Amino acid sequence: xxxxxxxxxxxxxxxxxxxxxxxxxxxxxxxxxxxxxxxxxxxxxxxxxxxxxxxxxxxxxxxxxxxxxxxxxxxxxxxxxxxx
Numbered sequence: 001x002x003x004x005x006x007x008x009x010x011x012x013x014x015x016x017x018x019x020x021x022x023x024x025x026x027x028x029x030x031x032x033x034x035x036x037x038x039x040x041x042x043x044x045x046x047x048x049x050x051x052x053x054x055x056x057x058x059x060x061x062x063x064x065x066x067x068x069x070x071x072x073x074x075x076x077x078x079x080x081x082x083x084x
Contacts (some may be wrong), residue, residue, distance in 0.1 A: 001038075001041045001042060001073065001082050001083070001084060002042065002082065002083055002084075003018070003042065003081065003082055003083075004020070004080060004081060004082060004083050006020060006021045006022050007019065007020050007021070007081050007082070008021065009038075009042075011035070014031075014032055014035075015029050015030055015031055015032065015035060016029075016030040016034070016035035016038060016039065017029055017030075018030065018038075018076070018081050020079070020080060020081050026079045026080060026081055028076065028079065028081060030072075033054065034072055036050075036054065037050055037054065037068075037069050037072060038072070038076075038082075040053070041069075041073070047066055047069050047070065047073075048062075048066060050065075050069060051063075051065040051066035051069055
């Protein structure tokens with residue numbers, strides 16, 4: 001996954017801000033867990049790898065985390081902020 005051209009990512013107060021610029025300007029503020037998901041994906045980790053790490057840290061079922069990650073990716077793609 002990559003940020004689309006013109007999208008700026010900034011960390012602020014423990015959250016991650018994604019700001020699209022230009023005509024299709026969008027603003028998303030991601031909490032700590034979503035921030036971790038997105039930053040790891042942007043660094044090249046797979047959805048499964050990220051889900052396994054987060055699930056282990058939070059004693060959660062990896063398949064539930066993986067579903068949450070997929071939903072987050074879909075929402076960010078629909079907002080025009082990221083691409084595969």
